[in-house]
Amino acid sequence: MARHSVALAALGTALAVVAAACSTSSIRSTDVVTIHGTVQDGSGRGVAGRSVLVRKSLSTDELRGRMQRVLSSVELACVDSRPPSRCHRAHYLHVAKSGNDGSFRVVLKGQDTQTALGLSASTIEIAVNGDAPAGTLSGPSTSQAVDVQVTDLPLPPLRLWSALPSVDPTSPGAHVGWSPLPADAGASPLYRVLFDDGGGGLVWDSGPLQGRTSYDVDGRVLEDADGAVSVVATAETQVTKSADRLAFRTSRRHVRSAAGVPASRGKPCSVALAGAAPTAASPCGLTDGAFDRFALANILGPALGGPNAAGTAAAATVDLGEALSPTLIVVRGCPTTCAVDASSDGTTFAPAGTATRPDALLAATGNAPARYVRVSGRVPDLAALTELSVWTPTQARRPSPSNAVTLAPGTPHGQGGGDSGLETAAKLAAVVLLISVAAAGGFLLGRRRLAR
Structure with a gap:
């Protein structure tokens, strides 16, 4: 299987598009809109020199993939240190760097915050990434989606979620655990465990896990994937008359399924x-x-x-x-x-x-x-x-390299x-x-x- 897909790409959903389309814009196309905030690490300290990407919400074409159902707001992979080829700079309204104290400022045209007809507010997405820890394929990413209705929009800090998923292959299949999102990061966090093929193509999505910090997976659902596991958390906040949603992704930990391929592989x-x-x-x-x-x-x-x-x-x-x-x-x-x-x-x-x-x-x-x-x-x-x-x-099972966690076939409960x-x-x-x-x-x- 080719591995050229974006790492956890297309985390936006059709719901975001519908919501944006229903919100009348209070911004004039000639207005100057300023969005500003701070990039922080897990402890709340400012992080300098991080790329901050700003773009409009995902288009219908980009939402066609299976990840349209993930209730998050932005393509978190495009802020990785080695972004996929799909993440062309032309797709973004603005690319900035955080300053020495972690602060950033983005200036847009009013028309950049509107849909093509200029009548409705378009969801604007701001995303940032962190460094990749050892044993991971990419570092943590955080994004915020805002429906811009004011010309000066201060954002709450974009905090990077430092949690790294733990994987226990001794459980039936595997047991994935993670630290909860900090209480001050956003309200009512909703988690999802995502397995990708190493290039970002989605292999398995746990579905929404409200209030949970663990998930049992049967290794067979990953088939012969040699890729990564990460956890995405979404949380809600309010920003100056602009309803918004925060999306946090942990670092992507390298895992490999030892299940092999199913009997149906390649059949007509x-x-x-x-x-x-x-x-x-x-x-x-x-x-x-x-x-x-x-x-x-x-x-x-x-x-x-x-x-x-x-x-x-x-x-x-x-x-x-x-x-x-x-x-x-x-x-x-x-x-x-x-x-x-x-x-x-x-x-x-x-x-x-x-x-x-x-x-x-x-x-x-x-x-x-x-x-x-x-x-x-x-x-x-x-x-x-x-x-x-x-x-x-x-x-038949297959061996796993020493640098990846092996997820063996199993039959854990709690799935279906x-x-x-x-x-x-x-x-x-x-x-x-x-x-x-x-x-x-x-x-x-x-x-x-x-x-x-």
Whole structure:
């Protein structure tokens, strides 16, 4: 799997875009807008010489990736010491450096804080990074998203979260822990554990973890990823008539899964709309090990752009080549609800579970041997799928290098397909976004990474 994606890129969401669009701008296009604040380390001391990046909220194109559901505000990877090629300076309104006391000042035009028509306030994102500790792939990052409504906007300190995730590979699978966000960093912190492929392409998202400081992961969901784990925390504050959201990312700790690849890797698949003959997907994007792109976009594009996309049923079926005994099925990308069924002959299917969040685990132990595994839902749900993985007891583990924490296969409890109200809101926003993209551009995504 190519590893050219942005490190934890596209942490914005469709919800941020909707919120920004609904806020009428009180700034004139000719006004001069000043945004100022301070970069601080974990102890509250000013940090000099840090790059401060300022940009408008992520565009619809940038929100197409699977990370649109992460309820944070900015592409934190673009402030790393070695930013990905995707982070062109031209994408930013302003790039500044913090002074000796950590302070920074950014001057923008009023039109920079507005949407294209100049009627609504555009969300402005300010981000900064810290140095990478030993054993990590990048240092901590902090961002703030503000809906600018005043010409002089003081920000609370941009504090870098010094927590480093701990990984205990002796637990079933692995146990990830972290120190809580400082109480004065923001209210009601919401955590997520993110595993990426080393280049930033999302491999696994824990979903929202309210009030928790640990998470158990089954190593199989990471498959053959050699990458990193980090924790993202979001918190709310109020800044001078401007509702804003803070996003903190820990350093990205190097980890490697020893699970290997599932039995479904590289297997063929087909897609069918209700009442229509199936179409072979060649190659099958659902089983190629690329977790950060829409696997069926080319096939479902025309249907997604149709007038009744949300009401049209669709199904994708993977052929394992022989009858196997699944122990775990992993569904990635389904924004609402996707049913999973299994069959030995491709004709008679039995329920195997239901995916109710974008990264979902379905325990399949005890099910009858199956050659075919089918995932079904409405067209927008199927169009958002990125991978379908089927595990059996026979997959071989692989060794891990000494410089990475090994995450062995396991079956920790506390995972599954459930979700919270926040997750449901993100799902609905994702569906709205998918439909709007299809209507505007035909949903011609093709093979697309979060970034290149």
